[in-house]
Amino acid sequence: MSSPAAAAERISDDATNNTIPASDEPRDKEADTPPAAKKSWKFWSVFFSLCLLSLSTSIESTIVTTALPKIVDDIDMGSKYVWVGNAFLLASAVVQPFIGQLANVFGRRWPLLIVTACFTLGSGIAGGATNAGMMIGGRTVQGLGSGGIYVLIDIVVSDLVPLQERAQYVGLVLVTGAVGATIGPVLGGAIADANWRWVFYLMLVTGGLSLIYLFFFAHFKHEEKRWKQALAEVDYFGAVVFIGSVTSLLLGLVMGGVVFPWNSANVIVPIVIGAVGWAAFHVYEATSFCKNPMVPPHLFMNRTAAAGFVLAFDAALLLYYVVWFLPIYFQGVRGDTPLQSGVHQLPFNIVLIPAAMIGGGMVTKLGKYLPFQYIAFGMMAIGAGLFTLLKASSSTVAWAWFEIIASIGMGMATTTILPAIQASLTDADVASMTSMYAFLRSFGGIWGVTIPSVIFNSQVNNFLDRISDPNVRNQLADGNAYGYASTGATASLPEDVRNEVLGVYTDALKTVWQIAVAFSLAGFVVVFAVKQLDMSRQNDTKFGLEEDRPKKVTEMEKGEKSEGSATIIPSSEVEES
Template sequence: MDSNKKVPDQEAAITVPPQANGGGSNESTNTSIAAPASSPAFQPDWRFWLIYVSLALITFAASVDNTIVFTALPAIARDINAGSQYVWIANSYVIASTAIQPLFGQLSNILGRRNPSLVVVSLFAIGSGIAGGANGVPMLIAGRTIQGIGCGGIFVLLDVVVCDLVPLRERGKYLGPILAAGGLGSTLGPLIGGALTAVTWRWVFYITLPFSGLSLITMAFFMNMRHVRSKSWKQNLVRIDVPGNALLIASITAVLLGLLMGGVTFPWSSWRVILPIVLGFVGWAAFHAYQLSPWCQEPTIPPKLFYNRTSAVGFTLSFLSGVLLEWVVYFLPLYFQALKGASPLVSAVDTLPFNIFLIPTAAIGGIVMTKTGTYRPLHAAAYIFLSIGLGLSSMLDAGSSTAEWAIFQIIIALGLGCTFVTLLPAIQAALSESDVATATAMYSFLRSFGFIWGITIPSLILNALITNGLGTIDDAAVRAQLADGGAYEFAAHGSVQALSPVVRQQVVRLYTKAFRTTWLAALSFALLGFLLVFLEKHVELRTELDTEFGMEAREKGDDQEKNASEMATPFVSS
């Protein structure tokens, strides 16, 4: 199939390999891709578990690295005299880890899964070592950028490898524990960062090296996965979409630069914020036009991924899930700090109901999807829970009881957690196994991109509402502190509780109104997700594993494994 040409029947655009069931498939004929009744049950061997544990280890390390730097940042900035450049210690990592993800999906198709996996883990380790040994801001930013590239690749390739080793219907169940490792790492990151900074901030970066080393050793010796190799490196390099990747990375970097600088380094009205965002979106549109053109022989993001209604909806839901996850993570602590007078540490403790229920819910969602073979009811339930939880959160104020805000958090966690491991299999169900890598890379990229918008959108809403309501505050000095995007910093530093009773009441009232509108805005995103679920179609989740990237036979005499290898789907260039 030419991936650059749109077929007349979009719902029948994707076919499964003929080896799977002897013919094509589409969403309208669900039974055509159902597994035969005689399909053997998936039985992972010891090599699978070694690889699986190594993926969990590196996921944990990468997730720790995502959040560990925040508590250490003030100490780092003081020690190396970072000044105003300290923001790029974090931002360089975010930009690098997000913009690079689609490239790794394509590279894993061209070079196989093993070598790119070894490269990204090595980059992550090298970046950690450079950052830990940095003697100045440029060296630290360089280290964080290399770390970010490695981390972005890790988050793409770990999902790709699991999908290559596990049949589609089982994937949610096996993605859940790895997600739990990532969630645990993100939760422990700030605590580990605070403890290590008391000794030296350099161990904030060095702590990930043992995990990287163990994962590298395991992958090097046991991650022997099939793929049809090109005859030369030159043929491999020709297949890489260099113009497309260059345009996409530059465009996404420009957009992220504008979003990350807006309201922090420069006002949102500044041309330094507006220009990169506009140029980035123009470049992004040009990238997709190039992907559709006859000049692009092997697209980084094949347009056929979006020709299918179910996969296109799945990608959109993934973006919305990323937006809402970061929205909640960003705003819950702010509520406790601004209206409840909690310190940053206490506000983190107050969000435990959300964090405790998030990952178990994801695991349960994966198990239910494996047992039932359906995903649409899970998606609908997820966005119903999200809508209820976010709507109830708009009622929170300074007098809300512990039971209220705890229950509301749990309801939100039930919704978000259910989306974590059920969206990717739904996307892949509507596509062929040859699209696993590119579809997974797109899924991971959209979630990461959604995280940025999950901070940007509520920040814009909050600051606009606070600015418009400044006239209700009598104290001119307080008005000045809250103006020009100062609402978040004012609340985070505990300044609200230090005010006189009259002014504090005025400020709390203003924050309460702003929070209510912000939560209602989040509700609109959740309702949009719920409506989009009705556009999905049910596709049977395949129980057979038919991929060219499965495990290689370890011994030539192992006829059964050898035959499985020979029956793998032959590689066809897009």
């Protein structure tokens, strides 16, 4: 097998000659693409485990939100409560490219078992927490496991099924994740009323069950190496620089406007150090000093792959953008309670799942991802544009359909971007490309909270002079408007002041959605850089599922096979007569 760099060069859409690999030439799909092979019981056992893991990690990413007030009160966390969510988010993002390299070096089985055990252990620590430090530590361990699980799920699915089927199966896993993220807040609220510790202990059950399934059924092929050889292939220096730089950058982003003002040195310095360090990391990866790059430079030299990475970041940014700021419309402008707000977001949440399934299914059926990427970002732009029209008087039909339109686009983007990246590179790059894809989605999600928050708070400050009551102005100023919306305090204000506050919220949100339109249109333009490549190739991976060993055959059977075909049976599989 050729090296990843050579293979990438072979299939790269090089700007100088604009060549397309032979596999990209038009073919008769019906004649050239073999029918999908029947999946074994081992496949479905492993796939069930991956879906259960996806469900567990997605529930845990959202279940804490509604239980957080009780957790903070019970163990007296004070202002440290912000790290209950941030520690999980940071830890899960920064390790993803490193996990991808470990999966290449050590195979898929042990990294998958270790990150699952890590997630389960972190759940137990958080559930038993008696102070803020223990809770933050448990959430950090949980996040490390969750980040690894997120990466390895996509990698293993890509190993198990051919390229054209991947969107469908990745979509099914994502559906279970979407279900978990949707029910998480409701489940968290219900559990918190009884005993908040079961918000975390529940993951001991699901994580433990997944660990058992994976231990017995997740046996994958990989090249056996001596420990010394395997350890020498890990990019330790690159990992330290990357994880340190990205952690610094993300710390600045999550603390900005929450823990410290955006113009504070405590925010600016980590962001600058992180950005410079991240750039230095990629320079190092491209030099001869780095023998085994954690993030191979050739991943970004293919036009389709590079565009796909940008789209992954943009799609995740927009998804979090909507998920975080639709509640502000319902609670801040319409005056809904948190429960009512959750119910009113059901059109978005319910449609997201079938849209992702339909997108993945159509990619599998047609072998085309490009049309659905145009549809995805086009629908996002339309949906975000319609959100700018929302007012306190907007009808239920209006905001429900606006949500549905945006959700269709975001659901389709979820399952149609990764196939384009994988089609443009080789199966030897599956782990590295998929881990970078996962990281950029996590990174995009953080920006999807940060960017609209900055815009919203800035616009609220600009419009505060419209509010006649100085006490209300002080309550909304300097980033407090987001939290004020969820208190329901606007309902108790005098009518004239309430109308003033609603006007401020409406106009601030209008600017937020206008910027979302810009991000959506930017994604639509980037799609033009994506090429529609052939997806009919079969797997060429060293890490597929380890099926039962072939049964031995007799010399007579060997002779019969030799006469009928050119099949060669290894001597180790031939029974001596």
